[in-house]
Amino acid sequence: MNSRLVVSFRQSLRQIGRNMAMTIASLFSITAILLILGFFFIIVVNINNISESVKENFDVVEVNLLDQTDEADTGVLMDEFRRMTGVLNVTFQSKDEALENWKDQWGDNADLLERIKARGDNPLPNAIIIEVEQLSDAESVVQKAENMDGVEKINYAQDTVNKLLKITSFIQMGALILIGFLLIISVVVVSNTVKLTVLAREKEITIMKYVGATNWFIRGPFLMEGIVIGVIAAILSSGLIAGIYHYIVQNFGVDFMLIMSIGFVSEKHLLINLAIIFVALGASIGACGSIISMRRFLDR
């Protein structure tokens, strides 16, 4: 560790301390941008999750059984399904298993389901899960199953599935484009904010240049300042997003689950990734902003 890095870091800390107002302004702008980015990130990740699960379930027909259908009748039904063309696999899923599956999908929020289980009035039906080879097989299976005794409801909605996939990919695209724009905007905002700091220290930079400091030496503290601000903003916004996401999951997790039949992406998994991305992003935004804002001062 040579003295140059130490001097650079010391200077950047001193600088941050002395230009408190400016630093706080940059901090808030990066935090705000990262927050918006974070929301889009969460939306995209959750939509990915939904569309993945939708795709996975695409070749599966779920036949819900009436509660009064007994084991023998169920066996007869399953054999009938097995004889149909294009059917790969037929399995039975009890209400308890269905609840367990839900719990797996819900991840961190599984405890919400524990309450239902504890009450002993599981509303989920027994079901026969039929895996088919392709879409057309699924349709014929659905048609035949509709006329069988003991069948309550068939969960297979091709149109809905297709529409949902279309909507999700549209939202994903839109969000990605927006994230791109936000990144560009954030670099511009940061470079302008750092430029204020640079302007406030223009005299110092000129003196440094005249006395013979190298460009990288002059850039050092500003770069460090940008990175420190970016990383602090990343930590701040990660924390805020964690809190907000936790709140949303706690308060709307069940409703979301009921509508989409899949839960939110697990908090722990999502937030660790988000924090890593944010720190990398914050540091790069800060560094890019600093370098861009200093170009004019160092061309000679």
Add this chain to the structure above:
Amino acid sequence: MIEYKNVTKKYNGNIGIEDVSVRIEKGEFVFLVGPSGAGKSTFVKLLLKLMDADAGEIFFNGYDVTKLQSIDIPRHRRSMGIVFQDFSLLPKKTVFENVAFAMEIIQMPRKAVKRQVPQMLDLVGISAEAHKYPAQISIGEQQRVALARAIVNNPSVLIADEPTGNLDPETGWEIMRLLEQINRRGTTVLMVTHSKEIVNAMSKRVIAIRDGHLVRDERSGMYHPEDDSTEADQNEELFEI
């Protein structure tokens, strides 16, 4: 040690300096005079490699400044000390820190900083004010700090831009005595000035520039009336900060 050979620099067709040739030896004390806009600023900026010459060569300590690569520019500038008319002290740093700054940015060891800065402050006679901020000391003292900062890295040339321009005559003379003292230690001094009194009293070499041309170069020279600018542009500074 400094030699300009047919140096020309133009800005969009306007003459900065044209076909200037001059030689300054090590240890000399030189006044650079002339009206504002005559090319004094261009002359000095070319030496510092703050801009590139259009034609000609500028030799400094044996190498051609006009051919310096940008990676070598910092090292080149370190062999020169600069005093600005407005002192250019950093207001948020103490006197000591301002002088130490010049050493820190060329990455001198802390030990050397702690040893040399007090020596310089002592040389210019402001040791007692070491821990005050620029706003807390007089203008004359501020210029001494600027002087200490300019020489703390032992430059072979000291470039002073109107160092007495903002000072009252008495304080100005104190600064001149310091410059002479620094010059006696072997440092070449190049001073840009408009002060007739100082030039005439010091009786040093005078180089006069007018309209981009070198018009006079005299040993023990005097200040001529045509070296003066109008009142208005006397406040123009060599370096924009």
